[in-house]
Amino acid sequence: VDQWERIAALAAATPGVLAVSPVASGPAFAARGSSNRSVAILGVQPDAYRQVVRMEEYMTRGRFELSGTGTLIGIELARDLGVGVGDKLRVTSAEGRSETLDIHGLFDMGNRDLNRRWVFVTLKLAQTLLDLPGGVSNIDLTVTSLFDANRVADVLRAQTGLTVDSWMQTNAGLLNALANQSVSNTLIRSFVVII
Secondary structure, eight states: OTTHHHHHHHHHTSTTEEEEEEEEEEEEEEEETTEEEEEEEEEEOHHHHHHHSOGGGGEEESOSOOOTTEEEEEHHHHHHHTOOTTOEEEEEETTSOEEEEEEEEEEOOSOHHHHHHEEEEEHHHHHHHTTOTTOOSEEEEEESSGGGHHHHHHHHHHHHOSOOOOHHHHTHHHHHHHHHHHHHHHHHHHHHHHO
16 A cells, blocks of 8 residues: 555544554465465554454454564464464565564464464564565554445545455445345344234
C-alpha cells in the first residue's frame, strides 16, 4: 500500500470505522530440525491489531504481545513442528531472508488452516523479512456496524482509488447463509405464532 500512513489516517477518520491496523504479510517457510512447513508471515502492531481482531480470546498460551524476534504461532503449526512456548523457529521468506524466532505464545483461531499457517511477528520484522522497507501489504479495519462494511469500503475506494474489499464481498456465501437463516427464522416464528 503506497503511502500507507496517509491511507490509515484517512480510514481512521472515515465515519463507521472503529479501528485500523497496518499489516505486512507474505509467504514463508517455517522450519524446526528436519520439519518444514509453508506459512504466512503477518507483521502487525499488536495494540492496533488487537483493536481489529480480539486476539487475546484466541490465545491458548502466552499473551498477544510481540517484540524483537518474538513470534506467536497457531496450535496446529506448533504440533506439526513439535514446538512450544520457549522454543525457537526458523522462518525463511520467499525473498530468501531468514530469521530465528522465539515462540512467545500459541493461538487457536478455531480454523485449522489459520492455526497451521499464521506466524505473527512485529511489523518491523515482517517488513525486513518480506523486503517491504517501511511498507505494508494491507490495512485491516473494524467497522461499527457489521452490515455497513460495503458502504465503508465504497467510501474508501472512492477516496483512495485502491482495492478495498469488505467482508461482505469476500464472504458472499456466508452473507447469503445469514440472510437465508434470518428468513427461515422469520418463517418459523410466523408458523409458531399462527399455530
